[in-house]
Amino acid sequence: xxxxxxxxxxxxxxxxxxxxxxxxxxxxxxxxxxxxxxxxxxxxxxxxxxxxxxxxxxxxxxxxxxxxxxxxxxxxxxxxxxxxxxxxxxxxxxxxxxxxxxxxxxxxxxxxxxxxxxxxxxxxxxxxxxxxxxxxxxxxxxxxxxxxxxxxxxxxxxxxxxxxx
Amino acid sequence: xxxxxxxxxxxxxxxxxxxxxxxxxxxxxxxxxxxxxxxxxxxxxxxxxxxxxxxxxxxxxxxxxxxxxxxxxxxxxxxxxxxxxxxxxxxxxxxxxxxxxxxxxxxxxxxxxxxxxxxxxxxxxxxxxxxxxxxxxxxxxxxxxxxxxxxxxxxxxxxxxxxxxxxxxxxxxxxxxxxxxxxxxxxxxxxxxxxxxxxxxxxxxxxxxxxxxxxxxxxxxxxxxxxxxxxxxxxxxxxxxxxxxxxxxxxxxxxxxxxxxxxxxxxxxxxxxxxxxxxxxxxxxxxxxxxxxxxxxxxxxxxxxxxxxxxxxxxxxxxxxxxxxxxxxxxxxxxxxxxxxxxxxxxxxxxxxxxxxxxxxxxxxxxxxxxxxxxxxxxxxxxx
Numbered sequence: 001x002x003x004x005x006x007x008x009x010x011x012x013x014x015x016x017x018x019x020x021x022x023x024x025x026x027x028x029x030x031x032x033x034x035x036x037x038x039x040x041x042x043x044x045x046x047x048x049x050x051x052x053x054x055x056x057x058x059x060x061x062x063x064x065x066x067x068x069x070x071x072x073x074x075x076x077x078x079x080x081x082x083x084x085x086x087x088x089x090x091x092x093x094x095x096x097x098x099x100x101x102x103x104x105x106x107x108x109x110x111x112x113x114x115x116x117x118x119x120x121x122x123x124x125x126x127x128x129x130x131x132x133x134x135x136x137x138x139x140x141x142x143x144x145x146x147x148x149x150x151x152x153x154x155x156x157x158x159x160x161x162x163x164x165x
Numbered sequence: 166x167x168x169x170x171x172x173x174x175x176x177x178x179x180x181x182x183x184x185x186x187x188x189x190x191x192x193x194x195x196x197x198x199x200x201x202x203x204x205x206x207x208x209x210x211x212x213x214x215x216x217x218x219x220x221x222x223x224x225x226x227x228x229x230x231x232x233x234x235x236x237x238x239x240x241x242x243x244x245x246x247x248x249x250x251x252x253x254x255x256x257x258x259x260x261x262x263x264x265x266x267x268x269x270x271x272x273x274x275x276x277x278x279x280x281x282x283x284x285x286x287x288x289x290x291x292x293x294x295x296x297x298x299x300x301x302x303x304x305x306x307x308x309x310x311x312x313x314x315x316x317x318x319x320x321x322x323x324x325x326x327x328x329x330x331x332x333x334x335x336x337x338x339x340x341x342x343x344x345x346x347x348x349x350x351x352x353x354x355x356x357x358x359x360x361x362x363x364x365x366x367x368x369x370x371x372x373x374x375x376x377x378x379x380x381x382x383x384x385x386x387x388x389x390x391x392x393x394x395x396x397x398x399x400x401x402x403x404x405x406x407x408x409x410x411x412x413x414x415x416x417x418x419x420x421x422x423x424x425x426x427x428x429x430x431x432x433x434x435x436x437x438x439x440x441x442x443x444x445x446x447x448x449x450x451x452x453x454x455x456x457x458x459x460x461x462x463x464x465x466x467x468x469x470x471x472x473x474x475x476x477x478x479x480x481x482x483x484x485x486x487x488x489x490x491x492x493x494x495x496x497x498x499x500x501x502x503x504x505x506x507x508x509x510x511x512x513x514x515x516x517x518x519x520x521x522x523x524x525x526x527x528x529x530x531x532x533x534x535x536x537x538x539x540x541x542x543x544x545x546x547x548x549x
Contacts, residue, residue, distance in 0.1 A: 003246040003478060022252055037243055054390075068485065069511040073498055085496065087483050087511070091370075094391045096209065097177045098483060099389055119373030122519050145200040145548060154208055 006036035012040065016040055018088075018097045022111035025055055031102075041098045048085075049101050050111040053157065056088060057116060062095060064088040069127035072131045076157040081105040082133060086113070112138040130155035172201050176279040176534045179544030183521075183533065190529050194524045202548035204215040210508035214474030215241055218508065220311040225510060226546040227270055227308055229266040231257075232488040234313035237508075239394055240484035240495040241315045244477050246448055252501040254396045255537040259330070259433035260303070260312065261395075262426040266337070267296045268489035268541075269419050269426075271464055273344060276416075276538035280357045285347050292340050295333055304324055316450035317443035333430045343422050348476075349420070361523035362536035365410060373516035374522070376491025377542050382410035388487040399436075400429050408463040412539040419541075422489075449475045474503030483511075488516050490541050510549055514542045 013033050019042060021029050026048055029048040034041040045051050056064040068087040075081055080102040088097050101110055112135035113120035124135040125144040132153035135141060143150065152159055171182040180201035182474045186194040206225060210218045222237045223230030235257055242249060274289035297307040303322050304312035312319050348354045364374070369382040379386065387404040388399040405421030407414035443450045451470055452463035479501040485494040491513030498507040524536045 003369075006480070036480055037246075041481075041483060065370060068492060069483070069494055069496065069509070071496055071509040073507050087494070087496070089492075091386050096392075096483070097486075111275075118371050119516055119519055122515060123373075126515075143200075143205040147200070147422075152464065154205060159208075162207055 003037070006034055007032050009030065013040070016097075017059065017090075017093070017095065018042060018056055018064065021055055021059050021062075022052055023054075023060040025070075032066055039096065039098060041100060043100045043102065046101045046103060049099065050113060050116060052099065053086070053088070053113055053116050056097070062090050062093045064095070064097060066091050067123075068096075070113070070127060071157075072133060073129045074131060074155065074157045076105075079104060082108050082131065084127065084133060085108055093109060108132070109134040109136055109161045110137050112141075114138055129153070131155065145147055170533070172198075177537060177544075178275060178542055181518075181537070181542065181544055181547075183537075185533065187324050187530055188268060190531075192462055192525050192530055192533060195525045195533070197254045197518050197521055199518070199547050201543070203545050204549065206549045207510065210505055212424075212502050212504065215477060216315060216470070217329050217507060218313075219313065220309065221428065222510075223309050223547070225549055226488070226490075226543050227492075228268040228543055229264045229489050230308060230310045231260045231312065232486060232493060233510075234311065235261055236484055236486045236488075236493050237394065237497075238252055238315050239315045239486065240497040241332060241477065242331060243313070243482045243484060244480055244499050245446075245449060247316055247444050247449065247480075248443055249395075250316060250441045252440045253442045253444075255433050255437050256318055256322065256442065257313060257395050257405060258397060258400065259430055260300075261439075262429045262433070263296050263299065263330070264422055265299075265426045265489045266430075266482065267293055268421050270296075272419065272541045273416075276350060276541075277354075279534050280347065280354065280540045282354065285344055288340070288343060288347075291406060291484070292337065296413055299326065299329055299333070302329065307334070314443070314450065316446055317441070319343065321442055325439070331434055332428065334427050334434065337427050341420065341427075348416075352437055355413065357535055358416060358539075359411060360409075361532050362411045362539060363409070363411045365537065368523050369410065372493070372519045374520050374540075376487065376489070377415050377514050378423070378491060378520060380404070380518045381415035381418050381518070383408040383431045384535065388492060389484055392485065394484070394486060397468075400432050402426075402429050412535050415539045436489075449463075476503050477505075487515055490543065490546070491517060510546075512546045512549065513549045514540070517544055518547060 029045045032043040066089040068089045071085050073083045082103040084101045086099040129143045168185040171177045174178040182198040184196045215398040222233040270289040270293040274286040277285035301307045304310040309347045366382045369379050376496045405418045477499040481498040483496045485492050496509040496512030500506040525533050
């Protein structure tokens with residue numbers, strides 16, 4: 001099984017249910033798409049992520065009704081530094097899609113998904129704890145894995161693996 | 166009154182702390198507090214070679230090491246575009262189902278113990294011991310097996326292994342009958358489980374529950390059947406679903422899964438293909454010991470893989486598998502070097518734990534223990 005090159009041309013991928021739904025709503029919300037290793041990635045404009053998720057969740061043809069995961073990748077020292085990654089699953093259609101939001105290093109913040117899926121609560125707290133990204137509108141944004149009085153955000157790339165001693 | 170349950174408490178199955186606001190015997194509010202077992206495995210992974218991450222993955226969830234191994238190696242194989250020989254795939258399926266049985270047996274034993282049924286615990290651990298001995302036979306370890314490798318499995322199974330598994334698969338269904346005789350019709354068990362800690366289909370979906378917690382509420386999804394991996398599409402099995410969404414429904418789902426899993430093990434044994442157990446990828450898969458002593462090239466590859474790892478083409482994948490507790494997912498990002506840029510584990514228990522407040526609020530304090538047991542949490546996996 002050789003690797004096929006990634007497809008990044010929006011024209012070729014517009015048949016995909018998630019992309020079709022988002023571009024018909026607001027073409028400016030979709031910044032970039034990538035189809036690589038049988039997986040679809042959509043870069044969503046940072047202000048549109050909550051509305052995009054509502055649309056995908058309530059889509060009639062292919063409802064992405066299950067939030068699998070929220071995490072983050074730190075591309076330090078590149079800017080925009082952070083990518084918040086959302087994995088959605090459509091249980092009726094057995095389809096997955098990955099949404100990404102790019103955030104700058106100064107005061108990274110994105111709208112919370114807890115009003116769409118209450119289950120986003122723990123995942124967003126984890127991302128806040130380990131990466132220091134704020135989720136606006138989150139009901140209880142506090143550290144979840146690290147101690148309350150911990151300094152810094154351990155999964156950032158400028159945090160040493162051994163910690164500060 | 167505010168009551169603190171845990172972090173050291175026999176029925177929280179680890180170091181889970183639950184803060185309870187109670188009014189008499191009724192739970193008004195419940196808040197799980199986690200992080201006591203946080204070891205920073207995701208950070209550690211970033212400093213290791215791809216093959217060095219495998220032993221870390223089974224330390225996440227000590228009850229289903231093989232499932233975590235499988236999920237991680239599948240993700241890396243997807244990044245590499247590796248084709249895995251059929252024998253390795255079937256071996257993986259067989260061991261995964263044994264792991265599922267192992268995990269469900271620990272769950273059933275401890276859950277029943279929490280609710281006052283001592284005997285079931287002893288019976289479950291009797292069969293679990295046999296599975297652990299099989300794991301020891303094949304990998305040298307009882308719990309932290311680390312048996313899977315990127316590109317296949319570590320070693321050829323030893324002589325007599327398949328006979329032992331076949332023997333076990335032959336008598337295990339009777340043992341499940343034995344557990345069911347003790348519990349399923351038992352009036353005390355029914356009173357502690359039926360109608361207790363109920364969660365609706367909509368709530369379970371919205372809160373991100375998966376596995377038996379979701380199937381117990383009537384959502385028919387199983388990644389083994391719906392998004393098959395490691396040739397699960399070649400096996401026949403049913404996916405048990407219950408509608409009620411209470412502790413008993415989740416119990417029934419898991420007990421039925423025990424029977425289905427042993428069926429898959431039997432199918433894997435009957436149809437085990439012949440051939441290699443490792444993919445033909447010299448730069449990624451360690452060469453056989455024999456070849457290393459006779460061929461210079463194999464020795465060089467071995468040296469290179471051990472000292473500088475193997476590089477993985479840049480990209481990202483999310484691989485989800487159906488672990489005994491639900492959707493276990495590995496999100497691996499590669500930047501083209503020999504160490505993963507980012508490894509994230511989507512833990513099933515982490516999401517399932519969020520259902521606890523809606524299961525318990527407004528109900529009796531004693532039911533909290535039943536609810537915690539019924540979602541089958543492993544704190545190592547939650548805190549990572």
